[in-house]
Amino acid sequence: MPVPAPLTPSAIVSALRAAGCVFAEDEAELILATARTPEEAAGMVDRRTAGLPLEHVLGWAGFHGLRVTVAPGVFVPRRRTEFLVDQALAAAPDAAVVVDLCCGSGALGAALAHALDGAEVHAADIDPAAVRCARRNLAACGGRAYEGDLYDALPAGLRGRVGLLTANVPYVPTAEVPLLPAEARDHEPLVALDGGADGLAVLRRVAAGAPGWLAPGGSLLTETSERQAPAALRAFTDAGLTARLAVSDELAAHVVIGVLP
Incomplete structure (x- = not known):
């Protein structure tokens, strides 16, 4: 118009x-x-x-006090995910090595790097456009972004060293993707939205692989929905993590937090 x-x-x-x-x-x-x-x-x-998302029109999104570059076709960071950042900082306030999987624009990694001064920050995503965007957003803090499928993208030298691992995984069940608002459905990558039959396929893979990468006492945090939270907690405990759920009613946010004993 x-x-x-x-x-x-x-x-x-x-x-x-x-x-x-x-x-x-x-x-x-x-x-x-x-x-x-x-x-x-x-x-x-x-x-x-x-019909383009406002953030794609502007070229940026406000996230946890930062202005994060968001390129066309890249997943737009949601305000509710700021709760994940807050919980991550509370769980591992002194983390020296941070990894953000399914990083999208790199918003989580950038926010964590800003708050954890001097932390070594790594991010990964399977979508090339997202990785290019994340590299721009992480450049100021010296962070690095890699293209690949979850842990396969990471340098082997990070194994057993990660104090804080975040993953804003896709968690929309496949059958419900067509029900999403058009802004997401038509302008964000399917790989950033579709979490498989019950929405937890990627979350389970992240949880299962986490113990091989976390340092002792290291924390894994991921976002999920209220309905999926019980199954997500089981996935964390099945992986050998001590798990709990944090909830923000204000933001309608549910974050599963797991700690490697």
Whole structure:
């Protein structure tokens, strides 16, 4: 939907509202603050009203106090995942070696690196576009991102050294992916959303492999849903981890925390 001329804040709000954007005023403010020219702002509004996620339109997402680059086609970090970061910092406040699997844009790794000054940070994802994005977001802290399937992507020298392991795994059951909002379903990679038949296929693989990479006393944290939490806890205990669940009602966030004895 083309933006009517002249390009005024009220015109942008009207265009966004007509396209179904619930927070049209806030989005208009972000677009105007990000765009360098009126033409660029108009292009952003056109892309947003065509259904692209706001973060892909802006080229960035706010996450845990940081502005994280988010390239088109890369999974957008959710606000609820900030709870995972908080729980990770509480579980391992002195972690010297951090690994983030299924890293997407690298938002978790960047947030942890920012909070854990001097930590060695590594991230991995199977999606090449995500890895390119993560490398940009981790560059400032000296972090590294690798392309590959979970632990297969990591340098062997990390085995037994990881104090903090995070994994915002895909956990949407395959049959429920078509029910996701169009912004996610149409513009984010399926590999970042589809967690298999019950949504826990990747989580189980992460949990099973964790003891070979964690240092003694090291922690693994991953996000899941309320419905899946009991099975996710079992996957952690089956892997030999001492497991518990942390919940944020405000963010509707559920994080499974496992510690290697």
